[in-house]
Amino acid sequence: MLKLATTVLGAAVALIVLVAAAVSGVASAIFGGGGSVTASQPSQAALADIPGDYLALYRQAATTCPGLDWSILAGVGKIETNHGRSNLPGVHNGANYAGAGGPMQFLQSTFDSVVARHPIPPGGGNPPSRYNPHDAIYAAAGYLCESGARDGRDIYGAILTYNHADWYVSQVLNQAAQYKQAAASSGSDAPATPPAQQAVNYAQGQLGLPYVWGGNGPDHGHEGFDCSGLTMAAYQTAGINLPRTAQEQYNAGPQVSKDAPLAPGDLVFYGTPGNIHHVGIYIGAGKMINAPDFGQPVKVDDYRWKGDDYAGASRPRP
Template structure:
């Protein structure tokens, strides 16, 4: 049985193909946190949107689970009930049509099961209540931790356990990205521009959608993307219009010098200058989000592999 029967704010859409197994580890790496030393810091968007008492609870509860960043809890709280601000049945009392209640939308049996295994720290209701933000947020952290979030083993799977839908996982990860302050540049990458980060945020929200030849994504009536459809849609979300095909995208913007460090949001191309056959969106640490081929969903992959025909990179947003 699903941990949640439904979300309050989430839009119901058809289930999509599960993201490739390798993506789970990358997602965990991108969103790992938990302890105070490794947890991300709130972005301006997070500080503006999340009530201060909820933000403190998300951070404190996430710290109980090594590998769980507070932004994941906050994203779930946003999607479920807008951090308890939604005025709908089952948020402050009662239940929605599927039996979920409270700011984190727990089914009562699931909440009781979590609390029985993991005592809620002092500061909430006595006995613990799924309607109390303190109790509900800690219970959500414990639930995620027990389903794969601990030590970053399978964060994707943990969120999927919270609500069995890949579209839901994508929404949570996309919202969490918006809530996290961009990490300071490290290694050989350079920092992303605000528009490039918007493009990355959009692409992260499409993880798991199917490969569709000529696909431009759900915003254009398609169930998924091909490679250049994804990069075009990502930059469209950032207010930048790109040509439609990998070849024309390659031709549209001057190539970066070979020695130049890449930045999240750069487009990475494969083929030869006159025959570009693939494009991906660089996200840092040698990884890209791309729509690889038939039967393979939108996923995270390496930009280099043995025998690749990497042709270079461009930077549509500077």
């Protein structure tokens, strides 16, 4: 299968973190569709950061794929090349070290293949070019659509096809959530506070590190983390000191009401109130980052699953 190479621009900066759900119902509810009725509206952050011509193209191209919100395209465009503003090799001409080029960082062979399956509408280059923002963004919409985004079937998987890395999916959805104006209806995640966002950003940066019993991470001389070591270290970067164990973190609260939506940065706990055995950090759309167990690295998982012993969530405060 052909795949896209990417130019990494560093850690994504976002106010809300959102990692797409693997189940279609949640993904569709979070991201809406590509039509004018179901598509989300740009947030003030989007209006301030995205050049007007790029914003228009993201919104127009998304309409070619039911179930793909424009904010996903914008998230890819931001992470790849800062909406074409990057001066790194391969953005405006030539290619980067992996052969990718253009604002959406296509391999030439992948671009040609996508364009053959999803003809680009008039308004770009003749012939279409991966360096032309119009052509590249429409091609990205087609590629994501055929990779799982159509009808919201698998947004997470579609982005993972674009670049085979969980951290990349997390950053793209992180940015997409910043760009998407919060929906007024219930069922979506609550917004993250700046400290919670900082904690999630830190946790994202630890993806792939090994599980280490009692581990507090590289900053404390450990190769990896255990579950509560990860959450403690994440919130330390935000200036919030948590107790060391999962049980103590649960007791510290404050608890999130069971009928209230979770927010990125919330701690999610497993066990019983008096016997908590695991904790993760919620990152939105039904996902968490956690250090699961021996032999499993820090990774993204569903925060709820059949037969779990979910005990509730807390929302750390300074």
